[in-house]
């Protein structure tokens with residue numbers, strides 16, 4: 001039996017995902033808004049035969065603590081993702097192009113149109129990460145004081161998805177013959193109106209673009225709450241997991257895949273990519289040194305801010321070198337439940353000082369420092385033991401750590417027979433081994 005093939009996505013961040021990366025990276029200083037640089041990074045990932053190049057997003061700046069945020073490039077200087085991916089599409093040929101768009105702020109028609117357009121522009125490489133969003137900064141840009149409660153956001157997301165997927169089936173695949181001789185641009189009988197009247201949306205119309213090359217762009221989801229997992233099992237084709245260790249990842253994998261039969265879905269119709277940050281070295285110690293060098297550059301204000309944000313607690317003013325009191329843990333979270341739980345359990349179980357806590361907390365991923373061979377061992381262990389179908393890679397330092405991965409780890413994966421040597425198809429669905437959805441109206445009688 002041939003070895004299980006590993007899928008790879010890149011969580012693309014201009015300097016890297018470490019908050020101190022911009023202080024050390026050899027990326028241009030304006031990397032976050034430098035399209036030429038972004039194209040080079042995407043091409044590097046494509047050289048590494050990645051399935052997916054992915055842009056995360058929150059449509060907001062921070063509006064407070066600006067003096068702390070001024071030390072961190074993360075939130076306040078970035079491209080709108082679909083615009084960015086459209087520009088990258090022209091510089092790449094195979095790699096999938098995924099982005100986040102929030103169901104809490106956008107309208108389904110906008111999202112359906114944006115991703116259908118990106119799918120055409122990229123010849124079938126688009127993926128939509130459905131998020132319900134997890135902060136009030138963005139809410140305030142869209143007429144809301146704060147985000148609605150968690151379950152309500154998911155109710156809206158479910159209805160949002162129904163409308164988007166219906167709009168993607170507006171046209172049958174062959175609805176546009178573009179026939180000059182017959183003067184027939186499209187065939188009216190192959191048009192299907194969406195007439196949706198629900199709790200959150202009223203949409204009467206159709207999408208003004210031919211059906212996407214992939215039928216539907218690939219649906220991605222990353223919620224790990226109960227509601228998030230239920231929604232993923234119903235709708236998602238790729239799930240970004242964020243478990244800190246193998247048993248937790250196996251549990252999540254079994255849980256999400258185990259929910260698929262109730263929606264008539266097979267296990268292979270949903271791929272789980274585990275978050276993984278990789279630092280490559282000639283030896284494990286060398287890789288650890290590289291990582292520690294960045295950790296030492298982390299400004300305490302930024303460390304505290306990142307921690308406080310995910311714990312939903314204000315940690316400023318607490319002594320840095322004393323254990324964090326359990327009384328600081330709020331009763332429940334409204335934003336990222338998985339991140340919240342991770343920090344809460346570190347406080348309860350590891351009794352870390354505040355400085356240790358912010359230095360060790362990793363947002364939804366595992367950092368692996370090692371040689372190419374050790375890194376591939378880890379990846380194979382996870383995929384062979386049903387903890388993941390692949391990895392959502394992020395790199396502390398871009399482009400260097402990504403280049404190391406492409407040049408040193410990818411050949412080792414290929415040597416062990418767990419990774420492709422060429423792209424075998426052109427679309428994101430091809431790379432992931434996902435079926436192209438047929439149009440729901442084909443084979444049915446339309447009015």
Ligand SMILES: Cc1cc2nc3c(=O)[nH]c(=O)nc-3n(C[C@H](O)[C@H](O)[C@H](O)COP(=O)(O)O)c2cc1C
Nearest residue numbers: 056057100131133134222223224225228240242337
């Ligand atoms: C790899 C990865 C990428 C993510 N990208 C985004 C993003 O771009 N925007 C966002 O608001 N949340 C993003 N998230 C967060 C999840 O979608 C988040 O867990 C979810 O919004 C909260 O839902 P939950 O309470 O069901 O876990 C990402 C998570 C992961 C693991």
